[in-house]
Amino acid sequence: MTDEEVLAEFRASKALLEGHFLLSSGRHSAHYLQCARVLMNPNRAARLAVALAARLPHDIRKQVGKVVSPAMGGVVIGQEMGRALQVDAMFVERPTGTFELRRGFALEPGDKVLLVEDVVTTGLSSREAIKAIEEAGGKVIAAVSLVDRSAGAAELGVPFFPLVALNFPTYAADELPPELAGTPAVKPGSRALS
Structure with a gap:
């Protein structure tokens, strides 16, 4: 799939939004996936x-x-990656603020794991998920995501292969451009701010 074909899938599903958004990272953007x-x-x-x-x-x-993905955003694409690779898929979740395997999911010592994300912005969630996987005995050998929003800056500590890189600018609250500063921010995601 080319980048344009991937973006066409986002547009067709109305998954690429425009406005003023407060991202889970705490940064602001005029675009949200x-x-x-x-x-x-x-x-x-x-x-x-x-x-x-x-x-x-x-x-x-x-x-x-x-395949292991972080809940909630990575669950669906993680399941589909398990199907595509013909391996088991599971997820880590944060019942008390820290990622962990639950629901009977377990890794055998040395299991070679692919971390699957929906979107990577800063890489923080990915690094936290990798830590949880390794604490559970797995060895993360690579990470993938549908979208890399980090402008190539996310350092996950493992090889990282996004489907598409979208480099929409993001801004700290004190550096908003005028077109965003004059409108209220919407928090469309489901995760609390980091």
């Missing part, structure tokens, strides 16, 4: 997962034994 919308159609989610799996180098793809 609502990945839940792009993934709500199972056929579209499967197409995106197959395209994402194809971005993985063959030597990494053949090593993946499990």
